[in-house]
Amino acid sequence: MQNKKIKKVKVGNLEFEVVLADNFIKRAFGLMLRDIGDKAMLFLYKRRKIAMHTFFMLYPIDIIFIDKNRVVEAVRLKPWKTYKCKNYSTAMLEFKCSDIDLNEIIGEKVEFMR
Structure with a gap:
């Protein structure tokens, strides 16, 4: 699948419409x-330990880290x-920060959809 065609990501029973960070x-x-x-x-990377920040963010965010089509880590940051x-x-x-229990999605299967 070509990365630019990803329009949705399914994490367990949750589904997200995505904007691909492709540049x-x-x-x-x-x-x-x-x-x-x-x-x-959605950010796609070569396999690594991803570092990020929330400087200049207008609101808290939830972040899900994915490897081998599974959620490996999830965090909520202000x-x-x-x-x-x-x-x-x-x-x-x-x-945007949600009411999802991030601990419950660790290990969930992830699907990238067109």
Whole structure:
């Protein structure tokens, strides 16, 4: 599947419409200083321990780290925080803070859909 065609991500029984961070600007800024509504932003990487920050964020966000089509880690961050994933990941999904119990989705299967 070509990455640019990913439109949705399914995590267990949750489904997210996504905006793909497919260029330098989108990857550098992510959700910083912007609101993409109910959508999530999907970042794809070579396998590594992903580090990120919430500087200049307008609201708290939830972040799901994905490797081998499984959720390996999930965290909720307030603005002006930094975080480094403890596990290797190939993708990161970030979205507005929600009422999802992030501990319950660890290990859930992830599907990338067109």
